[in-house]
Structures are given as structure tokens and as C-alpha cells.
Amino acid sequence: MRNVYEDAERAKDKKAAIGADITIENFTDETINAIDMIDDLDDLSKQTKKDLLKVGVDTNEENRAGSFLQVDQSNIFTNNSISDSIEVMNMGIALEKYSWLEDYMWNVVKPDADKYTAKTALREKEEGVTSGYFVRSLPSTKEVMPVQACMFISDADIMQTAHNVIIAEENSELHLITGCATGDDISSAMHVGVSEMYLKPGSKITFTMVHNWAEEVEVRPRTGIKLEDNSTYINNYILTSPVSTIQSFPTAYCDGKNSRAIFQSIQGGKKDSIIDVGSRALLNAEGAKAEVISRAVAQDESKIYARGHLAGIVPNVKGHLECHGLVLSDDSFIYAVPELEASSTNLEMSHEAAVGKISEDEINYLTSRGIPEEEAESMIVRGFLNMDITGLPDELAQQTQNMIDMSLDGM
Numbered sequence: 001m002r003n004v005y006e007d008a009e010r011a012k013d014k015k016a017a018i019g020a021d022i023t024i025e026n027f028t029d030e031t032i033n034a035i036d037m038i039d040d041l042d043d044l045s046k047q048t049k050k051d052l053l054k055v056g057v058d059t060n061e062e063n064r065a066g067s068f069l070q071v072d073q074s075n076i077f078t079n080n081s082i083s084d085s086i087e088v089m090n091m092g093i094a095l096e097k098y099s100w101l102e103d104y105m106w107n108v109v110k111p112d113a114d115k116y117t118a119k120t121a122l123r124e125k126e127e128g129v130t131s132g133y134f135v136r137s138l139p140s141t142k143e144v145m146p147v148q149a150c151m152f153i154s155d156a157d158i159m160q161t162a163h164n165v166i167i168a169e170e171n172s173e174l175h176l177i178t179g180c181a182t183g184d185d186i187s188s189a190m191h192v193g194v195s196e197m198y199l200k201p202g203s204k205i206t207f208t209m210v211h212n213w214a215e216e217v218e219v220r221p222r223t224g225i226k227l228e229d230n231s232t233y234i235n236n237y238i239l240t241s242p243v244s245t246i247q248s249f250p251t252a253y254c255d256g257k258n259s260r261a262i263f264q265s266i267q268g269g270k271k272d273s274i275i276d277v278g279s280r281a282l283l284n285a286e287g288a289k290a291e292v293i294s295r296a297v298a299q300d301e302s303k304i305y306a307r308g309h310l311a312g313i314v315p316n317v318k319g320h321l322e323c324h325g326l327v328l329s330d331d332s333f334i335y336a337v338p339e340l341e342a343s344s345t346n347l348e349m350s351h352e353a354a355v356g357k358i359s360e361d362e363i364n365y366l367t368s369r370g371i372p373e374e375e376a377e378s379m380i381v382r383g384f385l386n387m388d389i390t391g392l393p394d395e396l397a398q399q400t401q402n403m404i405d406m407s408l409d410g411m
Contacts, residue, residue, distance in 0.1 A: 004111045008121035011112035018307075019247025019276045021232075022218045024119060025181035027190045034259035035074040035154075041067065048152070055179025055238050057150045062240055065175075066244050068133040068149040070161055075131070079107040085141030086135070086174065088149075091163060094134035100133070108196045108224025110254060116192045116220040120161040132162035132194070134289035137203070138176035146175035146208075153182040160188040166195065168203035168231070176205070181212045188216040188244075195223045199231035199255065208236040213243040215271060220365035223250035228284075235261075239275065240268035247276040249307060252280060254317075258333060261290045266331070269302025269332060277379075278307025278337070283317035290318075295385050296325040298332035306334060311341040311351050326358060326384055328377075 015021050038044065041059035042106050044052070049059045052069075061067055066088035067079040075090040087094075095101050104326075113122035121377030124130045153160050164253050166173045174267040182189060191213075199205055213219060225233050234254055251259035263279035310319035325334035338351040366376035 004106050004121055005125045007110070007112040008118040009012065011014040011118040012115055012122065014112065014115050014118065016114040016116065016220070016247060018249065018305075019273055020245045022190065022220070022245065024115060024159065024190070025234075027157055029055075029119070029123065029159050035071050038077050041069065041077060050180050051181065051184060052150055052152070052210070054212045055150065056177045056208065057148050057179045061148075063141045063145050064148050065145040066135070066147040068135075068147070069152065070131060070133070071152045071154050072158060072161060072242045073131050075346045076251050083145070084145045085172070086136050086139070086147055088147055089134050091130040091132045091134050091165065094165075095130060101165065104196060104198060105163070105168065105194075108198075108226050109194050109222050113222060117194060117222050117322040118401050119159070120163055120192050120194050123161050124163065130163050130238070132164040135174070135176060136167045137169055137172035140171045142173035143175070146177045149176060149178045150177075151180045153189045153191060154191075155303055156186050157188050159192065159318055161192045162194065164193065164195040166197045166205065166207075168199045168205050170200040171202040172200075173204045174206075174321070177208045177210070179212070182214040182217055186217075187214050189214070190218040191220070193221045195221070197223070197225040197233070199225070199227045199233055199259075201229040201231060204234075206234040208234070209238070211239040211243070212241045213246075215242045216244045218244050219246040219248075219284065221250070222376050223248070225250065225252040225259060225261065227252060227254050227256050229256035230258045232260045233262070235263045235279070237263075237265040237277065239277070240266070242271040243273045243275070245274040245276070246297060247273075249278045249280060251280040251282065252290065253293075254290060255284045256288075257285045258287035259285060260288070263292045265294045266330050267294070267296040267304055267306070268385070269296070269298040269300070269352060271303045273301045273302045275302065276305040276307070278305070278309065280309040280311075281319065282311045282313060284313045286314055287302040288317045292324040293323045296323070296334050297328060297381055297385060298325065298334050299328035301329070301331045303332065304334045305337065307337040307339075308343070308351070309339040310349060310351075311343065312347040312388040313343050315344045315346040318348040319350070320343075322355040324384070325355040326359070326381065327355065328381070
């Protein structure tokens with residue numbers, strides 16, 4: 001496949017440009033023992049079902065257009081029969097079915113981006129199997145119900161990798177809910193998820209990701225999105241559970257006229273988590289627009305780096321970046337990094353960033369009405385993190401809000 005593996009080999013020790021450096025060798029990269037396929041998500045244990053529900057995966061598959069479940073390195077369940085307009089399958093099977101799929105791999109995420117992408121590519125070569133999922137909406141179809149996909153870690157101290165490709169064909173609409181989690185008895189592991197998304201003219205993808213990791217898990221998602229004419233990409237990201245470190249900076253390439261990318265994220269830092277999450281959009285075509293909206297709350301000893309980068313490359317583009325944060329303890333902090341780049345004239349680029357503490361007046365107002373101080377603080381935090389979900393059908397917007405509410409329990 002082109003020079004992918006040569007590029008990956010050269011980058012296998014390359015540190016990421018930002019974020020804490022992780023020693024990959026601390027985690028096993030041996031081929032994980034294959035886990036048997038299951039016939040129904042109902043075959044999962046009661047605890048696993050509970051873990052999956054926390055990240056938006058409904059094992060009853062109600063109001064879903066398809067399902068995919070990867071446990072460690074094994075795809076143990078795929079349901080591709082719910083919707084006539086959506087294809088869902090394991091990447092290995094998809095590559096056997098569609099020879100043209102190789103042309104989409106490693107284009108908007110490069111194998112030599114850093115040692116995490118390199119490791120993912122090299123495992124594909126060494127193991128001969130590409131883990132992860134392939135999702136595709138057929139031309140001129142609009143499926144309202146979402147596909148649900150889950151990456152689940154069930155074994156301690158492993159490095160889970162996945163390479164996902166999502167394609168929205170011309171004038172189609174596709175919604176995904178993807179959840180990532182660890183078993184309740186897992187403390188340490190590593191996850192690298194490479195996701196490449198391609199939006200053809202007039203298409204739309206909404207991608208809602210919910211993370212619920214254990215306290216010692218290292219997480220390195222790597223995501224690239226290519227938008228063609230009149231396409232729309234909406235990304236919702238939710239993290240409110242403790243994690244060791246996470247570093248993610250998805251990039252949207254708005255290469256088509258009047259394309260639009262929206263990134264919305266909610267980050268709750270707990271314990272000693274180090275969270276380095278941001279979004280980038282490159283506005284490469286006339287009429288392209290992008291918004292990056294972030295809400296972050298840091299408590300305990302957590303550290304949050306909230307990044308945003310908008311680049312106006314050509315005239316007649318618009319971009320807005322918004323980052324708001326609350327610091328709830330003296331031992332936590334938030335570092336907001338808004339970046340605007342203009343390489344042309346006649347464009348509109350703006351940003352606003354604000355980081356502070358909860359207003360004493362707000363606390364006093366609630367406690368004066370008989371609400372205990374701790375409960376008052378929790379109410380204010382939940383209200384601060386509550387975010388309008390843009391661009392989703394009403395039912396899916398409500399499901400997403402329910403996931404946010406569930407994630408915020410205990411904040």
C-alpha cells in the first residue's frame with residue numbers, strides 16, 4: 001500500500017508535537033487472544049452492558065441504524081442489517097469487499113504523524129488484520145437514526161489500536177455515536193484510535209464521541225476529516241471521567257466550497273487527569289465556515305489544555321472559536337490556547353476565551369434559598385457544561401443530551 005509502512009517505520013519513535021509523551025513499550029503489543037464473536041449484544045454480561053450504556057451504546061439497539069463492537073483487538077459484533085442506506089462492517093472485511101477502500105486509508109491522517117499512528121499502521125502490517133470499523137452512507141440517503149460503534153478494553157496493560165474509515169456519499173446524511181470505555185476491573189491500558197472521514201458533495205456527518213476511561217488509561221485519538229462542496233461535519237465530544245492522559249486534535253480540511261465544520265466539546269477534569277483536547281479547521285475553499293466551541297471544568301489536581309486553531313487560507317471564509325473554562329480547585333488549572341490564522345484578505349475570524357472560578361454571588365443566591373453549598377456548586381457546573389446540540393434531528397439531539405446528563409453525574 002503505497003509507502004505507508006515505510007513512512008510508519010521511520011516514525012515509530014516520533015513524539016507527538018503536543019501532549020504528554022507515552023512510552024508505548026509499557027503496554028503489550030502482542031496479538032491479543034481472539035475473542036469469540038457474539039450473536040447478540042444481549043449476550044454481553046450485565047456489567048459490560050452497563051459500561052456500554054455510559055458511552056451511549058444501547059445493547060437493545062433501539063433507534064439505531066447499525067452496531068459495531070470491538071473488544072481489545074477483536075471485532076466481536078456487527079449488525080449491518082438494520083438500515084438499507086448504511087453499511088457497517090469490520091475494516092478487514094470491508095477491504096476484502098471493496099478494493100478501492102485502500103485509496104482512502106492514511107490520507108487525512110498520515111502514518112508518520114507520530115509514533116501512535118506509526119504503531120497503528122505497523123500493527124496492520126505485522127498482524128495482517130486491520131482493526132476498526134468501516135461505515136458508509138449510500139448516495140442520496142438520509143438515515144436519521146445513528147450507527148453506534150464502541151471500542152472496549154477488557155484486558156489490563158494492553159495497547160488497543162483501531163483504524164476507522166467513514167464515508168458519506170454524495171447528498172447523504174449519516175449519524176454516528178461512538179463510545180470508548182474500559183471494563184470496571186481495568187486500571188491501566190492504552191488506546192489509539194485513527195479515524196478518517198470523507199464527506200462527498202452535499203453530505204452531512206454528525207459524530208458524537210463519549211469517553212469513559214479508567215484512571216490509568218493513556219488515550220491518543222487521531223482524526224482527520226475531508227469536506228467537499230456543500231458538506232457539513234458536526235463533532236460532539238464528551239469526557240467527564242478520570243483518565244491518565246488524553247491528547248486529541250482532530251483536523252477538518254474544508255476543501256469544498258460552502259463546506260462547514262462544527263466542533264463542540266465538553267471536558268471534565270477529575271483527580272490527576274491530564275487532558276489535552278482541541279480542534280482545528282483549515283478553510284481552504286470559498287464560503288467555508290468553521291466553529292470550535294469548548295466547555296471545560298477542572299477540579300481536584302487535573303490539568304486541561306483547551307486548544308483551537310482556525311486557519312483562513314482563501315478569501316470569503318468565516319471562523320469562530322469559543323473556549324470557556326471553570327477552575328474548581330487551587331490544585332487544578334486550565335490553559336486555553338486559541339489560534340487564528342489568516343493567509344488571505346476579506347475573511348471573518350474571531351475568538352473568545354474566558355477561564356475563571358464559580359461566582360460567589362451565584363453560590364450565595366442558591367444557598368440563600370436552602371440549597372446546600374455542594375449541591376449548589378454542582379448545579380452551576382452542570383448548567384455551565386450544558387451545551388446546545390447543533391444540527392441534529394430532535395430525537396437524536398435528545399439522546400445526545402441524555403448522554404451528556406449521564407456523563408455529568410457526579411460533577
